[in-house]
Amino acid sequence: MVVSHIHPDGDAIGSTLAVGRVLSKLGKAVVMVNESPVPHKFRFLPGAGEIRSPEEAKSAAPYRRVIAVDVADAERMGQVRPLLADDAEVLNIDHHPTNDRFGTVNLVEPDAAATAEILCRWSEGLGVEWDPSLAACLYTGLLTDTGGFRYSNTTPEVLERASDLLRHGVDPGEVADRVIETVTREQLAILRRALDTLSFSEQGKVSWMWLTQRDFQETGAKEEDLDGIVNYARNVAGVDVGILFRETAEGTVKASLRSREIVDVGELAQSLGGGGHARAAGCNLRGNRKEAERAILDRVAAALRRGGC
Amino acid sequence: MVVSHIHPDGDAIGSTLAVGRVLSKLGKAVVMVNESPVPHKFRFLPGAGEIRSPEEAKSAAPYRRVIAVDVADAERMGQVRPLLADDAEVLNIDHHPTNDRFGTVNLVEPDAAATAEILCRWSEGLGVEWDPSLAACLYTGLLTDTGGFRYSNTTPEVLERASDLLRHGVDPGEVADRVIETVTREQLAILRRALDTLSFSEQGKVSWMWLTQRDFQETGAKEEDLDGIVNYARNVAGVDVGILFRETAEGTVKASLRSREIVDVGELAQSLGGGGHARAAGCNLRGNRKEAERAILDRVAAALRRGGC
Known part of the structure; x- marks a missing residue:
């Protein structure tokens, strides 16, 4: 199971989808879950329709292998948390300085601008090639958690990763338009x-x-x-x-x-x-x-x- | 003389200042001129106070060595144009596809997202090291002409250059705040x-x-x-x-x-x-x-x- 925090932002959704996609490419069976529905502006991301509600994911509970992304503490999983087995092994991948290391294994990098930035390295380490869909999910995380590359957490590494992701087929105009520019009436x-x-x-x-x-x-x-x-x-x-x-x-x-x-x-x-x-x-x-x-x-x-x- | 187009945008000002700074570093005497005053939001850029009006630059006219940046045709220099000598040698550095090659030498690259992108390579070619001031001017050009890295002209090369510029001391939060976020009443x-x-x-x-x-x-x-x-x-x-x-x-x-x-x-x-x-x-x-x-x-x-x- 892959889970992120309630009221998910672009890094939460992008990271969930990226991990889901990496696991699929490695031949794993994966269930992506979030307490909250995917905000409309992120629904164009490949795989967004496959993120389940706790209710939908219940039938296969309890989950024993869990990857939590962008989750600073287990409470932030909301109603997804009860679906975890008591002895679940949790890989906690996050960039919040306040992360309380709730995982069995904790990959917490407070210097990263986004969880998606950690996942760029993580997916490379697993030898998984970035296809345009995976790249778009990672790019969305980088883009949104840096305020569209406008916050001071926009490091040289972030822009270098973003450049790499563009080389792997991301359309920067489309992503920015959908996740930042578009507003509702x-x-x-x-x-x-x-x-x-x-x-x-x-x-x-x-x-x-x-x-x-x-x-x-x-x-x-x-x-x-x-x-x-x-x-x-x-x-x-x-x-x-x-x-x-x-x-x-x-x-x-x-x-x-x-x-x-x-x-x-x-x-x-x-x-x-x-x-x-x-x-x-x-x-x-x-x-x-x-x-x-x-x-x-x-x-x-x-x-x-x-x-x- | 370094000149850009009337009603200058971030790429026009950033490129003017970048060329001025590169020439100074090479020991050249340089006068930067623009028909229009520097818009308030670009005045924090190092050297912005040295850009002269045609009136102020008149005393040293006619100018025989001219670098025009981000100028698609000579008319776009406005009232600066009469300050050029009839036999002036003009280096025309621009990225507009409509550039009419008015220069003695034309460095026109329509695939570049900004004139500042061409100037990144140009300054490197001249062996001039980027200091934080020069880097901020170039970054401003890249940032503004790509709509804050949101337009489809945000290529992998643009973000790679931007990453490089951050490594040379640009504060991405400050530049974005001043040139994009800040609004007047x-x-x-x-x-x-x-x-x-x-x-x-x-x-x-x-x-x-x-x-x-x-x-x-x-x-x-x-x-x-x-x-x-x-x-x-x-x-x-x-x-x-x-x-x-x-x-x-x-x-x-x-x-x-x-x-x-x-x-x-x-x-x-x-x-x-x-x-x-x-x-x-x-x-x-x-x-x-x-x-x-x-x-x-x-x-x-x-x-x-x-x-x-």
């Missing part, structure tokens, strides 16, 4: 609502946007449609901290924070019971809109005045 | 206006947006702030043709067209007196809003029905 509709509320403070160093439950109801947008919207606030020239506030169905306010270089938003979110890292973090707040906004904006302003955290 | 304001008008036809295969003169006046946005906005229409799932209509100060309507795979918008724009290529094109239309809209939308619908052009 709901995504654009909720983006428009967010942009309508764009506000600035602290001489333009702080920028934020608001989404209400009504915005979600009227646009039909869901949580996953918010992907990247907070960056519109953070990306404005002169801004250091960009924030997206949104009302949740439970009546709390969720804040997503991104920063360029001054404020450590991870620390800030932590002080409010949330988490994340210095440049990207989030937290959940009780209280009404005004209170939640104040709680965050006051702390951001204070952090800016202190010159950081 | 005016850009977001005009994007919001455009999204407010997003419309669909032909069962969602055609999507378009409108900007009026009033939108420009009220947001303070300029032509250059429209960069990429038409892609929001084209990128919607299911859309083949995305269009941005805008009223010009002269009372005409300008249409930018992008397509995914069915309609040849280059041909369509040409039939209306415009130009471009199959996936990206534009034209200027006389007549009022409704007439301009009809002229384009009817032709797009017909092309879709014919299954292409």
Whole structure:
């Protein structure tokens, strides 16, 4: 069995499919499983239709030989975890620094930009040749976990691997178009609502946007449609901290924070019971809109005045 | 003298600076000139402050040794052209397939994704070592002319060169942030206006947006702030043709067209007196809003029905 984390991203799906394909090429019987359905934008990847739900994979349970990819701890398998035999041998292939080494064998490389990067070496080590399908899955993992080769984890090795994958038949325009460029109408509709509320403070160093439950109801947008919207606030020239506030169905306010270089938003979110890292973090707040906004904006302003955290 | 085209993009600026730096390293006296000011987002590049206007470069005219980079024909130098001596020797380094070989020596490689890609080889050939500054200029050219490594001209060679440049000290996160991610308030304001008008036809295969003169006046946005906005229409799932209509100060309507795979918008724009290529094109239309809209939308619908052009 090959499994990745719930709410899978491009590296999770790409890595699952790559391992599945490598095992098939080696003549192994393989079942790919994920608690969550494959997000629409990754369904063009070869083999995506073969990833099973826990329900569909149940009949062959318990699984004794498991490869977990991009899974930082076993809990992240969600409802797939109960399908593993108590004495299952687990190969844990991951790049998260927080990986707790839950595997029988742990191939954990925190310096890798994506699990797919580890799998490039792994598949070579097994002597498996990259066909265009396998290459497309690996490329998707590299592309998405580096923010389209835009994050600072885009190492020379990542681009060298990506170049290699193109030589093995990947169409870079097609992959980027499908997994990054394409948006749904709901995504654009909720983006428009967010942009309508764009506000600035602290001489333009702080920028934020608001989404209400009504915005979600009227646009039909869901949580996953918010992907990247907070960056519109953070990306404005002169801004250091960009924030997206949104009302949740439970009546709390969720804040997503991104920063360029001054404020450590991870620390800030932590002080409010949330988490994340210095440049990207989030937290959940009780209280009404005004209170939640104040709680965050006051702390951001204070952090800016202190010159950081 | 090193010169590139008017309204310079990342490849024009990156290539100008790269050639300037290579010549300096070889001990040559060099003047970099451009008719247009360096766009704000490229001003972080080392040496960007040394690019002169034609006025500033005039005192040393006429120039007898000229390197033109990313210039498809001599007209594209704009007001820099009169500064060239009549008998100037011009090295024409470019990747546009339409380059008319106006140079004394022409180093034109239509298969290169960017002029910067040619300059990677050229600088190596001259035995000039890449320092982090030179590498950042070359990387900017590669990154911008491939749409952030997302267009189909992202070849294995491009990513291999990009990988090499990272090894020479480029910070990929910083460059991408400055030249691609960062937006002005005016850009977001005009994007919001455009999204407010997003419309669909032909069962969602055609999507378009409108900007009026009033939108420009009220947001303070300029032509250059429209960069990429038409892609929001084209990128919607299911859309083949995305269009941005805008009223010009002269009372005409300008249409930018992008397509995914069915309609040849280059041909369509040409039939209306415009130009471009199959996936990206534009034209200027006389007549009022409704007439301009009809002229384009009817032709797009017909092309879709014919299954292409």
